[in-house]
Amino acid sequence: MTEKTVRVAVETIHSFMIDVFTALGVPRDEGKTCAQVLITSDLWGIESHGVGRLKMYYDRVKQGILSTTTEFEIVKETETTALVDGHNGMGHVISARAMQMAIDKAKQYGMGSVAVRESTHFGIDGYYPLMAVKQGLIGMAFTNARPSMAPTFGVDPLLGTNPIAFGAPTDEQFPFLYDAATSITQRGKIEVLDRAEKPTPAGWVIDREGKTAVDTEAILAGLKRKEKAFVPLGGIGEKMGGHKGYGLATIVEILSASLQGGMFLRSLSGFNPEESPQAHHLGHFFLAIDIEHFVPLEQFKKTTGDILRTLRNSTKSPGKERIYTAGEKEWLMEKEIRAQGIPINPNLQKNLLVMQEDLGLETYNFPF
């Protein structure tokens, strides 16, 4: 193990992740799905949801709160809708199947949606709309998550970072792909600041006094003890629109929980009342819209591309060289990561070596 970040080829990390999932007991085809979701995050430069999370899944399997074999039970199904129970299997496997169901229904009837209960962490939210985009549809994906965000005028961490993901095809080399938490930030970014020994920007985190917290180390400890909470998009209070971010997070909670009769808010903590780890009981909601039911796909792609080009080509704020559209930075990053490899920091190196040894994956020769 080295003391600095080193880059490892995408193929190596991808293959290692498949082998880890398989060695843990995930059927190989399903392990490929899990690894595909994670590597997509790494390719987009979103380190918080890629190989950096592999040890989390490993730990949860070892704790017995994540099932490596996925029982995908269709509880109810109609022309355009389905309700699925994931029985605490692999969230990526459950979600990829659920999204594909929504897509297939949309292709036939115009729209499709699938609500999922008893699921687990499914990786990056944007992966699922991208499945729809690749098949020429609009896709959306919503999930609740363990409680960490406070409502406007409150201080308890209750809502998850509850992301919204939306994808649409364009006539460009890359799609419009939005994937963002409804909080200003999330744990992964605080951890990055911690490693860099930097303070957390004012306004991102609220403490029990209703004030902004900036001590990064204290924030990480406080999040665990429920003494600190993330702030909704728009900030503390209503002045800058914090109630809008809070409302969006609530929409995601309703779509993820109420349509499947499942758990919500505090019940998603991953701990039982005795503070022992338990399944997270997450809920998701996937939605697909078939474009050809409205207009020809090529026309839709051109209109969407024209909207995005108009935005990008408009007047820059002085000192800013470029205006981006959602999904563009990830597309640029993917080219860089494929060329240079995935950055593996010292902490992650340690984790990879632990899993390699424990699971006997001796064929890998990491440069650390």
Next chain:
Amino acid sequence: MTEKTVRVAVETIHSFMIDVFTALGVPRDEGKTCAQVLITSDLWGIESHGVGRLKMYYDRVKQGILSTTTEFEIVKETETTALVDGHNGMGHVISARAMQMAIDKAKQYGMGSVAVRESTHFGIDGYYPLMAVKQGLIGMAFTNARPSMAPTFGVDPLLGTNPIAFGAPTDEQFPFLYDAATSITQRGKIEVLDRAEKPTPAGWVIDREGKTAVDTEAILAGLKRKEKAFVPLGGIGEKMGGHKGYGLATIVEILSASLQGGMFLRSLSGFNPEESPQAHHLGHFFLAIDIEHFVPLEQFKKTTGDILRTLRNSTKSPGKERIYTAGEKEWLMEKEIRAQGIPINPNLQKNLLVMQEDLGLETYNFPF
């Protein structure tokens, strides 16, 4: 006309609005729909979209850019979807019919959505999801709007305030009803500050230098000259998540324009290249989800109510007495407005008298 704000009974204002629309040439039944949307906004205390906007519709009819007779053309229709052309008729009439189509499709097939082109200003966005909620469904409504918001790292007003509205039924006396611009604020709030002779909060509006503008009078003039623009939810730049609000506004633009092959961004200004008024060519997107296709309605209502009660009953930030959920403030306001009447400010009094005289609506005896 008085020099101060006076309150007028809800029934009087409601009836007057119906008579104004009818006198302008809107068929009486359709005029009732327009007035119903506007009075709902007044009842919720959202003065910017109620009777305060009546003169805007009046002016647009007089300018010949808003058609009082609505030709609702169904261009394409499938089991779950429809594409509608509104031919620049009354936006409220077009939208109420389109939303009902989405609801009817959802009742039968589980989901329904309708894209609308060549529409006009449809009033308050939240009215349409509420139609779905009253019939036991989830409803969503999206619309683009005349350009006023700058993309992240840009300064041109390109996107509209592009609101998102979402409604879900609950087991309480009022629904969950979210209706918010994807910008931090909108013109109506700047006008309120102008009347009160107050500065605009820093961070709401961006100028050509990429800096925040706070001089309210200069902002109102600058918005007209496209020298000032609203800032996306999340603020200027990316630090507090401004790119998320910008991304959400882009989603609304895509849903509102690309599915109907219509106009977008700068083309929605309401002016032709010679700076003469023209139709706004707005697009909308309405979506309904039938809850019973997933879970029993009563179960959904209870889960949603439980989520909202948990949020409201959580620990308040010191100094804050209450945590609200979306739609709650509007419900509280409606009780107050019904008891006390709708506040009519001096400028609005003048406008009502102008319309009353011009249209010969002599039976109204306003207290001003």
